[in-house]
Amino acid sequence: MPYRFAAVLATTALLAAAPAARAQQASALSARVAQLAEQEQAQVVAWRRDIHEHPELGNQETRTAALVADHLRKLGLEVQTGVGRTGVVAVLKGGKPGPVVALRADMDALPVTETTGLPFASKVRTDYNGQQVGVMHACGHDTHVAMLLGAADVLTKMKKDLPGSVKFIFQPAEEGSLPGQEGGARLMVKEGVLENPKVAAVFGIHIQAQTEVGQLSYRPGGEMASSDVFSIKVKGKSAHGAYPWLAVDPVVTAAQIILGLQTIVSRQAQLTEDAVVLTVGMVHGGVRNNIIPEEVELTGTIRCLNKEMQQKVWAGVRRTAQGIAESAGATAEVDITNYAPITFNDPDLTRCMVPSLERAAGPANVRVQKAVTGAEDFAFYQEKVPGLFVFVGGMAKGQNPATTAPHHTAGFFVDESGLTLGVRTLATLAIDYLTGK
CATH class of the missing domain: 3.30.70.360 (Alpha-Beta Plaits)
Known part of the structure; x- marks a missing residue:
């Protein structure tokens, strides 16, 4: 009887200590992610500017795809190209067995003639629907690619701590294809991007030019139309x-x-x-x-x-x-x-991952937003597996959202100081999902 009583006490003490131990481990991992993400800042900005200066329309992202694939191979990842026409997919196998989580970025630009006057502004022109047009990253997909590449660097350096695998999805044609041409997330899903290895959950982020840098926003359920x-x-x-x-x-x-x-x-x-x-x-x-x-x-x-x-x-x-x-x-x-389809954030997954968002940005900088009548083909992934789509602030602090150029316009502008938070958010979501934090 005394032995059993002692065993019960020991078990009770271990159970009581488990949450504290998990919290301590999560804090240590978050600190490591933050440190590595900060170290990536200059490289992420450099990638973003390079891609911004050389934009490509949907299903034509050959230069961008080559840049992405080359870097992922240098990280030692398994890389597959030509998925969904010009998409790139890579898998990072963690140091321990576990589930597979996917992180996605879109790569395509828009038929918009840039007027920002930035040193790295696009001067690219092309034929689109029978017209000569400029080509510009007027929705921030250049930042998405750069942030996911940064997250791939961070997660590769933390490989031994990952109980599972991370699948990086660099997707073409989110803005749509030419008439009669299939592309985007719909085609990538059709070609099996969520299989081999099978993905358990998917996360994505989108820069938001009318939200201050340092802020994250999301909405459970129907987030985008x-x-x-x-x-x-x-x-x-x-x-x-x-x-x-x-x-x-x-x-x-x-x-x-x-x-x-x-x-x-x-x-x-x-x-x-x-x-x-x-x-x-x-x-x-x-x-x-x-x-x-x-x-x-x-x-x-x-x-x-x-x-x-x-x-x-x-x-x-x-x-x-x-x-x-x-x-x-x-x-x-x-x-x-x-x-x-409707961009639908799985309510259970969203609830579980809110603490991860708060670790990435700080609780005061995470908010539930109103629904958006814009659309996102990230929804095709969410139809197959639970997913969460999060907005990352890209507006300079103190600016008035009403006076900033909206997405899909010639003056669209992103404050690059917000990109590090995007790297941190993607890496934190992946690690916390795999480790069950």
């Missing part, structure tokens, strides 16, 4: 513009459809549940001022934050377009294609 592309072909009957009674005018009908579509958001969507956006972005029809055309095509985007709402909006677009067209004696052919 789904992105759907719709086209409506309104077909009527052509006639001379001087004799409209001989026509079935698709121009007037299309105008009525545009107005009718707005009521889907203003009168049919329960906006107290979630936001909905429906925008007609293109109207094409006609070749001459005095000829009523036979057909007008409308093209636009739909953004939703939950699948039930998305299905209701799709049905509303079809019902509205076809009903209005029929009332005018015309027809409407409606096509809706999903570009990206």
Whole structure:
């Protein structure tokens, strides 16, 4: 009896000490990550500037991919190229057995002519959809690549402490491919990027030019909207513009459809549940001022934050377009294609990883943000495995978000002092997931 009592006491003491020991180990690992990330700062900035000066559009990121693959090979990692056209995937095997966690960065730029005046500003020009355009990293994907390369350096130096493996995913074409060309996360998932070895969880970050450096933000559940592309072909009957009674005018009908579509958001969507956006972005029809055309095509985007709402909006677009067209004696052919699902942060994974975000940035610098009606094809990974997508501040301290150039514009600017936090965040998420902190 005394022996059993002593054994119980010893076990109780060990259990009581375990949380303290885990906390001490987590603190030591976090300090190590912070130290290594700080040492990477100059190199991360150099990578970012190089990539920024040499941007490449979706599925054309050959130079960027070569830079990434060369460095990952120097780290001694298993590297695979040509995944999803120009993607690069590498695996770091830890010093102990365990699960596999994935970290992802997107590599592509946008058809935007840069006006920042930076010494490393892009001067690249190319043909895009039949037009001569500038090419620019106007959404910060250059910073994403640089930060993930920095995290790969940090994690490689901590290899012996990793109970499991880290898969680094450098993805092309997040902003989309040319018409008729598949790419991005959808294609990488289709080609098995989350398999061999099988990924248990995936993390990604995105620079945010309207949030101060040093800050992290996230949202459990629906964080970024789904992105759907719709086209409506309104077909009527052509006639001379001087004799409209001989026509079935698709121009007037299309105008009525545009107005009718707005009521889907203003009168049919329960906006107290979630936001909905429906925008007609293109109207094409006609070749001459005095000829009523036979057909007008409308093209636009739909953004939703939950699948039930998305299905209701799709049905509303079809019902509205076809009903209005029929009332005018015309027809409407409606096509809706999903570009990206809802970026959905797994609630359980998010809750478990919030302490990691707080270790990376400090508790005062981590906040829950409102949902974003922009979209991210990171959502395709989250459809297959639990994932968490986090925003990293890239605006200089003291600046007014209302006066900073937004993403996807020619003056888009990132304060590079915020990149070290991105490196620290990616490395901390990977280590904490693998070690169960």
